[in-house]
Amino acid sequence: MSVTFTHETPKQLVEFESPEGHDPVEEALKPEQLQQIAEIFNTPLTGAYTWDYRVQDSRIRKLYRLGKQLNWDPETDINWNQDVEPTLIHDVEKENFEGWHHWDDMTEKEQDAFRRHSNAWTLSQFLHGEQGALLVASQLVSCAPTLEAKLYAGSQTFDEARHVEVFNKYIQERVGLMYPISDSLKSIIDKILTDPRWDLKFIGMQIIIEGLALSAFATLKQISPDPVLRDLITLVLRDEARHVTFGVNYLEEFVKTLSEEEIEERAEFAYEACVISRERLIASDVHAYFGWPTEEARKRVLDGEVMQLFRNLLFQRVIPNLKRIGLLTESIRPKFEALGILEYENLAHDGDIDWVELGKPLFAAQETQTEVLEDS
Helix, strand or coil: CCEEEECCCCCCCEECCCCCCCCCCCCCCCHHHCCEEEECCCCCCCCCCCCCCCCCCHHHHHHHHHHHHCCCCCCCCCCCCCCCCCCCCCCCHHHHHCCCHHHHCCCHHHHHHHHHHHHHHHHHHHHHHHHHHHHHHHHHHHHCCCHHHHHHHHHHHHHHHHHHHHHHHHHHHHHCEECCCCHHHHHHHHHHHHCCCHHHHHHHHHHHHHHHHHHHHHHHHHHCCCHHHHHHHHHHHHHHHHHHHHHHHHHHHHHCCCCHHHHHHHHHHHHHHHHHHHHHHCCHHHHHHCCCCHHHHHHHHHHCHHHHHHHHHHHHCHHHHHHHHCCCCCCCHHHHHHHCCHHHCCCCCCCCCCHHHHCCCHHHHHHHHHHHHHHC
């Protein structure tokens, strides 16, 4: 195995063995170009032993136990042999780009190719985000200050490894095309990984990235025509719900111990993370691939009514959780209001744990999913 270490993020598209019904991509990497590429990052991480092994927070310990009990295996708990359905999850291109000559001049086949690339780009960002979550969770094992947090971070690390595995398998076997990580997603993961403060890692990953993932995955499950992807998302959602609940419950008590200045600093960090996260929905790499002017395409996406609604819906879990843990401060509220997402502050948060829902066995979740699909 050849491993190349680099300080730059690879920007190439990667084409796997073409799934049935897809044409190969001209820009696919050649066999001699394929190799393991490891991008280096440095972090001033400060670890912490904990020598008090008594249970201090029964809620976190219970979440950890649920994580152990509800493990699933991507190889055996998903039926990968289901017929390949169209995996075009993006159906907003027409609304965003209709009337723009770059879209209107496309043939129907070219528009289908654009949707395929948009689909691949979105799923690729999920995969890259899960690797980021894997790296951050592994850091939390070392730097979290209490036993319960270390144990839960250990179980979450395994969850994230499973998520990387399952999205990678899906992309390679069902999509066949992988896009590099977007600049916006890379920037927020870099910030979380390289910040020395353990609680900012919690805020960035457990509240912002995982919270957005919950909303995005729930939407994806509803609109995808591929039963394999729906099954995959059902299982991932179960894990992500525990992760967000863990972050809210753990941070809620910790933030109360901080000074006003420290709270404001963390509130500003959360706001900046949300601003960057809004850009994650813009597939500029896809626009560039098809030769579109990326800034003009970006503006059309941002101004599009459908995308504005979808973008804002993603924050319905994040904003109430920020309020619950005390980071929706008076000084930061106007900034969220300017983003148009402060209206969600009084929606349900993840601080109150629904143990029945989180503790449903695997077969119950699958039966519920089947009922929903049959009703639809």
